[in-house]
Amino acid sequence: MLLAASFTANPIVPSLGAAIAADEGDAPVISVADYNQIFQLCLDPAAAGAVPGGDIVVVWRIEDVFERDLLAWAEDDADGEVTGRLIDGVRSFAEALAGLADRHDGSIVVSDAPTPIGFGLDHRDPSELDRLDRLRRMLANVVDDVLVDTTIDRLRLGALQQARGTLAAFDRRNWVMHRNPCSNDFAHDIGTAIADLLRARTSVPPKVLVLDCDDTIWAGTLVDDGIGALQCGDAFPGFAFRSFQYAARRLRHRGVLLALASKNDDEAVRVAFGQVDGMVLSDDDIAGRRVSWEPKPHGIAALATEFNLGLDSFVFVDDSDFEVGSARTQLPMVRTLQVPDDVEELPDLLAESGWFRLMNVTDDDRERTARMIAESGRAAAATEMSQADFLAALGLTVRVVEVGEAQLGRVTQLINKTNQFNLTTVRRGEAEVAALVADPDVVVCAASVDDRYGEYGIVGVVIARTAADDPAVAWDLDTVLMSCRVLGRGVESAMLRAAVDLARRRRSGAVRGRYVATDRNAMVADLLERHRFVPGDERDGEPSVVLPGGVDVPVPDHVTLVAPGRD
Amino acid sequence: MDRLTKLFADGLGVPAEQLTDETSPDNTSEWDSLAAITLTGLIEEEFDVRLSAREIMKMQTIGLARQVLRAKGIDGL
Numbered sequence: 001m002l003l004a005a006s007f008t009a010n011p012i013v014p015s016l017g018a019a020i021a022a023d024e025g026d027a028p029v030i031s032v033a034d035y036n037q038i039f040q041l042c043l044d045p046a047a048a049g050a051v052p053g054g055d056i057v058v059v060w061r062i063e064d065v066f067e068r069d070l071l072a073w074a075e076d077d078a079d080g081e082v083t084g085r086l087i088d089g090v091r092s093f094a095e096a097l098a099g100l101a102d103r104h105d106g107s108i109v110v111s112d113a114p115t116p117i118g119f120g121l122d123h124r125d126p127s128e129l130d131r132l133d134r135l136r137r138m139l140a141n142v143v144d145d146v147l148v149d150t151t152i153d154r155l156r157l158g159a160l161q162q163a164r165g166t167l168a169a170f171d172r173r174n175w176v177m178h179r180n181p182c183s184n185d186f187a188h189d190i191g192t193a194i195a196d197l198l199r200a201r202t203s204v205p206p207k208v209l210v211l212d213c214d215d216t217i218w219a220g221t222l223v224d225d226g227i228g229a230l231q232c233g234d235a236f237p238g239f240a241f242r243s244f245q246y247a248a249r250r251l252r253h254r255g256v257l258l259a260l261a262s263k264n265d266d267e268a269v270r271v272a273f274g275q276v277d278g279m280v281l282s283d284d285d286i287a288g289r290r291v292s293w294e295p296k297p298h299g300i301a302a303l304a305t306e307f308n309l310g311l312d313s314f315v316f317v318d319d320s321d322f323e324v325g326s327a328r329t330q331l332p333m334v335r336t337l338q339v340p341d342d343v344e345e346l347p348d349l350l351a352e353s354g355w356f357r358l359m360n361v362t363d364d365d366r367e368r369t370a371r372m373i374a375e376s377g378r379a380a381a382a383t384e385m386s387q388a389d390f391l392a393a394l395g396l397t398v399r400v401v402e403v404g405e406a407q408l409g410r411v412t413q414l415i416n417k418t419n420q421f422n423l424t425t426v427r428r429g430e431a432e433v434a435a436l437v438a439d440p441d442v443v444v445c446a447a448s449v450d451d452r453y454g455e456y457g458i459v460g461v462v463i464a465r466t467a468a469d470d471p472a473v474a475w476d477l478d479t480v481l482m483s484c485r486v487l488g489r490g491v492e493s494a495m496l497r498a499a500v501d502l503a504r505r506r507r508s509g510a511v512r513g514r515y516v517a518t519d520r521n522a523m524v525a526d527l528l529e530r531h532r533f534v535p536g537d538e539r540d541g542e543p544s545v546v547l548p549g550g551v552d553v554p555v556p557d558h559v560t561l562v563a564p565g566r567d
Numbered sequence: 568m569d570r571l572t573k574l575f576a577d578g579l580g581v582p583a584e585q586l587t588d589e590t591s592p593d594n595t596s597e598w599d600s601l602a603a604i605t606l607t608g609l610i611e612e613e614f615d616v617r618l619s620a621r622e623i624m625k626m627q628t629i630g631l632a633r634q635v636l637r638a639k640g641i642d643g644l
Contacts, residue, residue: 008604010601010604011604011608173618173619173620173623174604176620177620177623177624178600178603178604180604184608
């Protein structure tokens with residue numbers, strides 16, 4: 001790539017090179033043409049250092065190329081004569097650049113000029129700044145008119161300077177010493193913007209934005225906290241999430257399809273969309289949805305099939321390390337964004353990615369959501385992604401301990417908060433839990449989880465009591481519960497295995513359990529059957545299942561289980 | 568090796584052993600005008616300081632750069 005500028009442009013190179021390397025993996029070769037040799041470049045690109053087939057980027061300023069006319073105009077131009085000279089000069093300059101497109105077979109990017117600065121021009125004087133800015137716009141139009149029918153891409157340097165602030169974009173020392181007018185920040189802005197342009201030309205524009213729900217479009221967790229606790233209103237932190245929803249909805253109006261991938265109850269999410277205070281998005285904005293307890297990569301791949309779009313046009317946003325990581329490893333074509341820890345960054349998350357800049361929006365794009373909603377309901381195809389491979393690479397460790405004083409608080413919280421993955425939904429206060437911990441006829445265990453993405457802390461509880469009514473049964477499962485945050489990776493199997501082993505160290509034999517249905521815990525209806533429990537005798541008039549003595553709960557190979565009595 | 572010499576070695580792409588307080592643009596071909604821009608940025612970042620054009624112009628050797636920075640109250644050079 002050849003960077004040609006009307007000023008000392010070398011400080012742009014590091015940011016430009018880094019941004020391109022981040023896209024392409026290789027550091028590009030960037031040479032800088034001699035200072036203010038743009039006309040010469042246009043006439044003889046090879047002599048100026050352009051490589052056949054390579055990119056040429058031209059960045060220029062009015063006060064460099066037309067210094068004398070510009071400063072004459074700034075002094076006085078009552079009759080418009082100098083303005084006329086500037087227009088003629090800029091038109092010739094643009095025509096020379098258009099000619100460069102005929103002489104060079106690679107791609108060309110040409111900037112517009114930013115608002116002139118330096119030479120004592122006073123940007124804090126509103127009338128002077130306004131006059132300078134009007135000149136900038138007029139000359140930008142002149143360039144646009146000449147280049148409109150060429151293949152030359154445009155870099156909007158004036159807008160970039162405004163975004164930074166004209167004073168903050170300028171460095172008077174670098175200018176006076178080196179003829180480099182750019183502050184470090186502005187040099188970085190320019191390098192990044194050039195990389196954005198090159199990326200927009202070569203990469204697939206995003207067409208689908210897949211959103212998680214909990215702690216992504218609203219603060220809070222629907223299944224744990226309930227609909228009333230979800231926040232996306234005018235108060236902190238909900239306001240950040242509400243702002244993010246506005247950003248997502250704007251993309252929908254630019255033709256990006258919005259979809260949900262959330263581990264949740266679909267009906268509950270629909271209700272939340274209708275009822276949560278401050279919601280910006282509505283069901284009509286959502287072109288596709290995979291709201292279930294299935295692995296998200298499966299859901300995202302199914303959306304690609306449903307929309308008939310490539311995964312390289314998908315962007316996926318989630319707050320969870322696990323979900324972002326599973327998408328990255330199983331669907332590497334999908335671009336991922338993680339909800340930042342600092343929630344004030346969330347509203348700008350999509351904009352700062354740079355992926356949605358420079359999209360060409362067509363009427364067809366704008367209508368895409370309505371069309372997709374009409375077409376939805378088609379069967380989703382099975383995916384080829386290997387959940388097993390992902391789990392194997394996860395390095396999942398489940399640690400099970402008998403609960404002591406240190407864990408009482410968190411265990412009690414889980415007992416009272418867990419709704420969905422909860423076999424019996426028995427609620428207890430901390431004193432009651434403490435009494436069970438002290439009871440020699442009761443085993444209370446807690447499971448904690450970590451994997452390569454981090455630690456989840458205590459996420460599961462099992463309570464077993466010695467069975468008194470049936471000599472064939474050693475233990476009754478009083479409580480089996482787990483946070484939905486760690487669903488879908490075999491944690492429950494390891495937790496059950498360790499709890500049964502711990503109980504059997506005190507008293508060997510069969511373990512009995514039963515499912516107590518609520519309107520929210522259907523996901524564990526067959527939990528015990530899936531872990532080698534078989535139908536047993538009725539207990540208190542209710543059916544029960546039994547894990548026969550000597551039969552162990554199976555643990556998936558990808559889980560490392562650490563518990564007392566295991567090597 | 569002191570921080571300032573290491574910084575000049577990085578900025579000039581010259582082994583630190585070849586640098587002394589007498590190193591200057593006159594005896595070091597790598598110290599050209601572009602390297603001067605890079606060095607200014609490195610010094611400002613490393614020592615969290617803003618240099619005026621005059622101060623930069625005084626830094627005609629590594630030893631003089633050290634004097635300028637000391638005069639600005641910077642320790643641990």
